[in-house]
Amino acid sequence: MSDTTSSSASEVIPDRPAARNGRSGGPSGDMPTVGEVPVPALDAGVEEEREYVGLLYRRLDELREEKETQLSEVRSTGAVGTMQNVSERDAFATMYEDRLAQLNAVDDRLVFGRLDLDGGDCRYIGRIGLTTAERQRLMLDWRAPESGVFYQATAFDRQGVRRRRHLMLRRRDVQGVEDEVLDPDLLEETAENHGDGALLAALNARRTGQMGDIVATIQAEQDRVIRSDLPGVLVVQGGPGTGKTAVALHRAAYLLYSHRERLKSAGVLIVGPNSTFMSYIDRVLPSLGETGVVMSSVAELYPGVRGVEEQDSRVAEIKGRLQMAEVIGAAVAQRQRTIAEPREVDVDGVKVSVTPAMINRARERARATGKPYNEARTTFVKVVVKDIAEKLERILAKRSEGNEADRSYLVEDVRTARDVRVLLNLCWLPRTPQNLLEDLWSRPAYLEAAAPMLTRTERDLLRREPGEPFTVADVPLLDEAAELLGYLDESAGREEARQKAARERQLEDARKAVENATPAMAEMGIEGFLSAEDVVSLNEETAARLSAAERAQVDRTWTYGHVVVDEAQELSPMQWHVLMRRCPLKSFTVVGDIAQGSSASAATSWQAAMEPFVGERMRVEELTVNYRTPRRIVDLAEAVARSEGLDITSLRTVREGDHAPAVDQVADDAVVPAVVEAVDAEFGKVGDGLVAAIVPERLHASARRALRERFGERVGDGAGSLSQDIVVLTADDAKGLEFDAVVVVEPAELREEAAGRIGSLYVALTRPTQSLHVVHSGELPAGFDAR
Numbered sequence: 156m157s158d159t160t161s162s163s164a165s166e167v168i169p170d171r172p173a174a175r176n177g178r179s180g181g182p183s184g185d186m187p188t189v190g191e192v193p194v195p196a197l198d199a200g201v202e203e204e205r206e207y208v209g210l211l212y213r214r215l216d217e218l219r220e221e222k223e224t225q226l227s228e229v230r231s232t233g234a235v236g237t238m239q240n241v242s243e244r245d246a247f248a249t250m251y252e253d254r255l256a257q258l259n260a261v262d263d264r265l266v267f268g269r270l271d272l273d274g275g276d277c278r279y280i281g282r283i284g285l286t287t288a289e290r291q292r293l294m295l296d297w298r299a300p301e302s303g304v305f306y307q308a309t310a311f312d313r314q315g316v317r318r319r320r321h322l323m324l325r326r327r328d329v330q331g332v333e334d335e336v337l338d339p340d341l342l343e344e345t346a347e348n349h350g351d352g353a354l355l356a357a358l359n360a361r362r363t364g365q366m367g368d369i370v371a372t373i374q375a376e377q378d379r380v381i382r383s384d385l386p387g388v389l390v391v392q393g394g395p396g397t398g399k400t401a402v403a404l405h406r407a408a409y410l411l412y413s414h415r416e417r418l419k420s421a422g423v424l425i426v427g428p429n430s431t432f433m434s435y436i437d438r439v440l441p442s443l444g445e446t447g448v449v450m451s452s453v454a455e456l457y458p459g460v461r462g463v464e465e466q467d468s469r470v471a472e473i474k475g476r477l478q479m480a481e482v483i484g485a486a487v488a489q490r491q492r493t494i495a496e497p498r499e500v501d502v503d504g505v506k507v508s509v510t511p512a513m514i515n516r517a518r519e520r521a522r523a524t525g526k527p528y529n530e531a532r533t534t535f536v537k538v539v540v541k542d543i544a545e546k547l548e549r550i551l552a553k554r555s556e557g558n559e560a561d562r563s564y565l566v567e568d569v570r571t572a573r574d575v576r577v578l579l580n581l582c583w584l585p586r587t588p589q590n591l592l593e594d595l596w597s598r599p600a601y602l603e604a605a606a607p608m609l610t611r612t613e614r615d616l617l618r619r620e621p622g623e624p625f626t627v628a629d630v631p632l633l634d635e636a637a638e639l640l641g642y643l644d645e646s647a648g649r650e651e652a653r654q655k656a657a658r659e660r661q662l663e664d665a666r667k668a669v670e671n672a673t674p675a676m677a678e679m680g681i682e683g684f685l686s687a688e689d690v691v692s693l694n695e696e697t698a699a700r701l702s703a704a705e706r707a708q709v710d711r712t713w714t715y716g717h718v719v720v721d722e723a724q725e726l727s728p729m730q731w732h733v734l735m736r737r738c739p740l741k742s743f744t745v746v747g748d749i750a751q752g753s754s755a756s757a758a759t760s761w762q763a764a765m766e767p768f769v770g771e772r773m774r775v776e777e778l779t780v781n782y783r784t785p786r787r788i789v790d791l792a793e794a795v796a797r798s799e800g801l802d803i804t805s806l807r808t809v810r811e812g813d814h815a816p817a818v819d820q821v822a823d824d825a826v827v828p829a830v831v832e833a834v835d836a837e838f839g840k841v842g843d844g845l846v847a848a849i850v851p852e853r854l855h856a857s858a859r860r861a862l863r864e865r866f867g868e869r870v871g872d873g874a875g876s877l878s879q880d881i882v883v884l885t886a887d888d889a890k891g892l893e894f895d896a897v898v899v900v901e902p903a904e905l906r907e908e909a910a911g912r913i914g915s916l917y918v919a920l921t922r923p924t925q926s927l928h929v930v931h932s933g934e935l936p937a938g939f940d941a942r
């Protein structure tokens with residue numbers, strides 16, 4: 156058994172240089188080799204590189220075949236033998252499956268870089284590490300420490316790099332090479348292939364509606380963020396198009412590689428603003444060979460609920476306050492009541508008096524357990540039932556003149572007596588998070604008692620009818636309620652405890668199994684690929700084949716090893732509060748742009764947003780180059796933002812752009828037809844690209860209808876349609892996305908929709924990669940005159 160791809164930082168890769176140019180650094184020395192494998196010389200062109208790339212693909216195919224054979228052999232073994240044998244078999248099967256999935260995922264543009272170093276060493280950089288069957292290195296994983304210089308070296312700080320070569324592949328074929336010569340001595344010897352063409356080619360490429368990876372062209376300031384240490388809170392501030400999303404996703408892949416042991420079992424959570432955005436980014440990590448990550452929009456963080464949009468931003472702001480945690484706490488506590496007077500209950504025809512003292516005593520006992528509300532209720536019920544049963548026993552003893560009743564029957568009679576159940580529910584009602592929240596919003600008296608700190612107007616704003624769907628802003632409140640209420644069904648709590656204990660025992664078995672398997676895996680150059688946790692999940696009957704990621708997704712109480720938050724400027728304090736609970740270690744990558752904030756609770760500074768949760772303990776990095784939007788469009792967007800008082804740092808841009816922004820003013824009733832014309836005109840400019848119309852809510856349906864009339868099926872609908880030619884979006888939905896051309900409709904209205912905050916208009920203006928077209932009937936916001 157041998158496997159020589161590298162999957163983890165802890166893998167043992169013999170540090171044998173793969174390629175050494177025969178004559179140190181010379182352009183045309185003897186052909187260097189890896190074992191018997193020739194490596195193209197420094198002055199090699201596309202043809203020679205093609206040969207080497209062909210060799211890498213042959214190796215990839217060989218490994219894939221090997222894994223397929225191993226997997227079918229292991230599967231055919233069947234589930235026989237001791238528990239430990241079964242664990243070992245399953246452990247190997249999972250390992251082969253994961254590896255196969257990884258090998259399949261990295262097929263497209265497997266290799267993208269080559270470094271030629273002082274002293275003649277040469278390194279190929281690709282999506283994963285590859286070695287020959289004799290364990291000689293063929294290609295390095297981009298995340299390996301030795302690959303760092305590929306992204307970091309500059310002419311001023313060469314870090315031993317003579318030349319950085321970008322190999323530009325289409326699928327498996329080398330289409331071209333691009334060289335950056337850093338060593339001045341080499342400049343004279345190599346005449347061709349200079350420039351930053353790989354980056355420009357990537358930036359000019361037509362957009363597909365799906366975000367791609369940037370692994371071949373990560374820039375130095377981005378690389379520093381990606382490779383930053385795991386612990387603590389890292390905040391990445393960056394203007395539009397600076398690659399925050401790309402960097403956040405590559406960082407997740409990097410962390411999974413360099414801390415695989417820890418993160419594979421605990422998992423990594425990636426949180427984004429909405430489901431459109433989540434589907435836009437969902438292919439990036441698989442293309443980097445990483446699949447075990449949980450992705451969730453803020454609307455889906457509470458399992459089983461998908462929050463709808465909160466229509467009124469004032470309501471969203473109130474529900475987002477940290478204070479709401481107190482409101483939920485008070486609402487929970489209020490559901491425990493006592494009785495003012497003794498009360499008679501009927502147990503099988505016998506009247507028993509229940510006193511306030513009995514209720515109070517039971518309540519104190521229950522509270523003293525420190526358990527969540529529903530679980531503490533179990534103690535309350537037990538104490539009250541026992542007290543009533545004792546009273547009943549005494550009454551019956553008196554009546555039957557000393558004949559003893561069977562205590563256990565009495566307890567059961569009391570427990571099932573209707574009067575008793577009514578009384579118990581009156582004093583301590585069992586609750587679900589959903590019905591607690593529903594009561595809070597639909598019963599003014601209840602809300603008033605729980606939220607005296609809110610004004611009357613604020614409470615009135617929160618009012619809604621029972622049965623209406625929960626909103627995004629309700630999601631953290633449901634989570635808070637679930638935390639305080641605990642399990643409704645006491646047996647669910649017990650079942651959970653039982654499962655925990657069983658899991659502990661299985662973990663012990665699994666540790667032994669993994670220990671046994673480890674030497675064999677190390678022999679294959681694989682360490683840390685499989686943990687005892689993985690083996691246990693394989694053995695669990697209920698979670699027969701669930702990965703940590705899959706288990707985490709359905710478990711509200713799951714705690715992750717790392718959490719990545721995108722568009723983080725939009726999060727409310729309550730949303731942060733809940734996210735912090737998902738990662739008690741406080742290992743976060745937080746990316747966003749304060750200037751783009753448009754939600755009712757948007758942060759005004761990172762310090763203000765994070766301080767309640769992490770104090771001063773965070774590090775802030777800034778990204779400064781806009782890779783998406785050409786200079787001419789950025790100038791306009793920045794002028795608009797500045798005239799509205801936004802404090803933004805001017806971004807550097809990579810491209811000047813071929814098209815000046817177009818602005819069409821039309822009559823009120825001509826806006827929708829003008830949008831259709833503008834979309835048409837933009838196709839004229841950008842050819843087959845993607846065009847988005849970003850419109851106020853009011854015009855969404857009519858603009859879509861008109862575009863469909865003209866362009867038919869080419870007009871997409873909803874989150875799944877980003878890859879269609881034309882999409883109609885609100886400014887909120889456009890967050891984080893990009894298109895070849897964008898038609899921004901009624902900019903002043905877009906600003907008003909976000910309660911006058913300029914952030915959403917700034918977002919809309921910075922979505923194009925090529926061309927911007929503005930259509931308006933009303934006044935233009937200030938800043939447009941700077942064109």
Ligand SMILES: Nc1ncnc2c1ncn2[C@@H]1O[C@H](COP(=O)(O)OP(=O)(O)OP(=O)(O)O)[C@@H](O)[C@H]1O
Pocket residue numbers: 354357358367368369372373374377393394395396397398399400401402748751782783890891892893921
């Ligand atoms: N190093 C790079 N190489 C190639 N493309 C890049 C690079 N950095 C960023 N890009 C591209 O620039 C575009 C913008 O990146 P991304 O969406 O990550 O930016 P962002 O900062 O999250 O933007 P916004 O805040 O405006 O949503 C994407 O198409 C991305 O692929």
